[in-house]
Amino acid sequence: DAMVIQNPRYQVTQFGKPVTLSCSQTLNHNVMYWYQQKSSQAPKLLFHYYDKDFNNEADTPDNFQSRRPNTSFCFLDIRSPGLGDAAMYLCATSRGWGSGETQYFGPGTRLLVL
Amino acid sequence: RKEVEQDPGPFNVPEGATVAFNCTYSNSASQSFFWYRQDCRKEPKLLMSVYSSGNEDGRFTAQLNRASQYISLLIRDSKLSDSATYLCAVNVETGANNLFFGTGTRLTVIP
Numbered sequence: 001d002a003m004v005i006q007n008p009r010y011q012v013t014q015f016g017k018p019v020t021l022s023c024s025q026t027l028n029h030n031v032m033y034w035y036q037q038k039s040s041q042a043p044k045l046l047f048h049y050y051d052k053d054f055n056n057e058a059d060t061p062d063n064f065q066s067r068r069p070n071t072s073f074c075f076l077d078i079r080s081p082g083l084g085d086a087a088m089y090l091c092a093t094s095r096g097w098g099s100g101e102t103q104y105f106g107p108g109t110r111l112l113v114l
Numbered sequence: 115r116k117e118v119e120q121d122p123g124p125f126n127v128p129e130g131a132t133v134a135f136n137c138t139y140s141n142s143a144s145q146s147f148f149w150y151r152q153d154c155r156k157e158p159k160l161l162m163s164v165y166s167s168g169n170e171d172g173r174f175t176a177q178l179n180r181a182s183q184y185i186s187l188l189i190r191d192s193k194l195s196d197s198a199t200y201l202c203a204v205n206v207e208t209g210a211n212n213l214f215f216g217t218g219t220r221l222t223v224i225p
Contacts, residue, residue: 048212
């Protein structure tokens with residue numbers, strides 16, 4: 001039973017061509033996160049939503065935006081992908097924002113920029 | 115300085131061996147600690163939370179050492195299926211759920 005779903009699993013885009021990655025969840029969790037994980041590196045938090053409240057990490061590039069139209073869905077928009085944006089993008093959810101709340105990850109979308 | 119540091123390995127151990135990983139964190143105010151398992155090209159999956167008193171789940175034991183600012187994961191009786199990358203994650207903010215991950219330690223269990 002899929003709980004955090006990401007589509008597509010693989011995405012190929014061209015340098016500078018906008019791309020949108022999607023995430024949906026069936027857990028009815030309040031918080032949704034987007035992480036970027038490059039090869040052999042740690043997942044790095046880009047931003048999170050608590051309900052509709054958007055929170056950007058300080059070092060997240062302006063090239064990355066996000067939308068959460070409702071509880072179930074969250075989108076990651078990359079306005080002008082560069083070669084350095086090729087990575088696995090992981091969506092996660094948690095019930096709440098308190099420390100110690102378990103985060104549940106989706107299977108990820110692997111982005112390739114040509 | 116990174117918030118969370120791990121030895122990347124790889125650790126190659128025979129089946130049945132006991133193996134231990136450590137993970138150090140830099141912020142003494144860190145609140146919550148976790149071990150995740152990540153298989154190749156898959157998402158991280160929560161293996162276990164790490165409690166102050168230490169905790170055990172079958173063959174896996176996690177410990178927290180606040181004085182020295184590290185967490186550990188012990189795997190006993192290693193199975194081939196334990197081969198994966200083990201990521202530690204630390205929450206450094208009170209009342210928030212920002213997780214900082216280590217780069218992971220790669221484990222390969224050899225028949």
